[in-house]
Amino acid sequence: MRVLIAEDEPNILTSLEFLMRNCDYEVRVARDGEEALRTAQDWLPDLLLLDVMMPLCNGFEVCRRLRDNPATRAVKIVMLTAHGRDAQIERGLALGADAYITKPFSNKDLIARVRGLLE
Numbered sequence: 730m731r732v733l734i735a736e737d738e739p740n741i742l743t744s745l746e747f748l749m750r751n752c753d754y755e756v757r758v759a760r761d762g763e764e765a766l767r768t769a770q771d772w773l774p775d776l777l778l779l780d781v782m783m784p785l786c787n788g789f790e791v792c793r794r795l796r797d798n799p800a801t802r803a804v805k806i807v808m809l810t811a812h813g814r815d816a817q818i819e820r821g822l823a824l825g826a827d828a829y830i831t832k833p834f835s836n837k838d839l840i841a842r843v844r845g846l847l848e
């Protein structure tokens with residue numbers, strides 16, 4: 730299974746990449762929203778771990794554009810953010826995210842959510 734991680738914070742990106750590789754997922758990374766869109770289009774991941782606050786294009790816009798594109802519509806999207814307000818969670822889910830996880834999160838919970846979506 731392929732997992733794309735879109736995260737601009739280097740420490741979080743490294744941690745997520747290590748975690749997903751240890752679960753035997755094929756992993757690619759994107760450090761901004763535009764790179765996430767290009768990589769998703771070219772590589773077609775099974776799942777995208779998507780930070781909300783990113784340079785060039787935020788996670789909400791990335792989610793919307795992936796859902797609007799027939800080629801990437803089926804990609805599972807897990808939005809990750811430090812902003813856990815109900816309005817933001819509702820917005821992410823309304824745009825088509827499959828899950829919304831607030832930072833900080835436990836690795837165990839994240840892995841369980843990813844596995845559940847990919848089964």
